Amino acid sequence: MIFTSHVIDETLRLANIVPLILRRATKDVEIEGYIIPAGWTVMVCPPALHLNPEKYNDTLAFNPWRWKGQGSNTASKNFMAFGGGMRLCAGAEYAKLQISVVLHFLVTKYRWTKIKGGEVVKAPGIIFPNGLHIKVTEKQVDLIKSSTMLDKMICKSPTQQAP
Ligand code: HEM
Numbered sequence: 001m002i003f004t005s006h007v008i009d010e011t012l013r014l015a016n017i018v019p020l021i022l023r024r025a026t027k028d029v030e031i032e033g034y035i036i037p038a039g040w041t042v043m044v045c046p047p048a049l050h051l052n053p054e055k056y057n058d059t060l061a062f063n064p065w066r067w068k069g070q071g072s073n074t075a076s077k078n079f080m081a082f083g084g085g086m087r088l089c090a091g092a093e094y095a096k097l098q099i100s101v102v103l104h105f106l107v108t109k110y111r112w113t114k115i116k117g118g119e120v121v122k123a124p125g126i127i128f129p130n131g132l133h134i135k136v137t138e139k140q141v142d143l144i145k146s147s148t149m150l151d152k153m154i155c156k157s158p159t160q161q162a163p
Pocket residue numbers: 017018021022080081082083084086087088089090091092094095
């Protein structure tokens with residue numbers, strides 16, 4: 001499960017579905033010499049953080065191994081797929097569990113074949129302008145099982161029985 005959590009973190013880093021998070025300053029806030037006046041809206045852009053080459057090497061590469069040695073990530077200074085602080089996503093752990101279950105069945109029961117598309121554009125997050133068309137098929141072992149069952153059914157049919 002550790003590697004699965006790395007795959008999930010890397011997917012959320014690259015394909016973050018939350019392009020921005022908004023906050024309003026309730027009082028003047030000073031950050032590194034800059035003042036954010038009370039009433040101003042602050043926009044946090046998680047993809048800008050997740051694709052920042054100063055924070056992540058080879059930012060556009062899908063590399064789950066970059067998370068090696070870390071537990072499952074929910075929020076940190078460099079990872080905000082689920083926001084952070086007091087308004088951290090309430091469904092973060094549930095969402096990761098759901099993704100794990102879907103991944104488990106996809107990997108153990110099915111195979112994916114790319115049909116077309118898949119070109120990646122950074123704008124500012126990662127998008128597929130032409131989509132990504134895939135064909136999902138059951139794994140061969142299941143096909144063998146079902147074809148064996150089919151053979152048995154055909155053999156049992158009246159026309160196939162020995163006279
Ligand atoms: C991959 C899936 C998900 C992502 C990337 C995601 C992302 C986020 C982010 C970034 C926020 C913070 C918004 C902000 O700070 O303004 C948030 C808040 C929230 N999310 Fe999610 N979310 C996901 C799935 C879910 C699910 C499955 C649930 C519920 C079952 C959920 C429930 C919530 C709730 C209730 C909040 C508001 C928390 C608060 O304001 O105190 N999320 N989510």
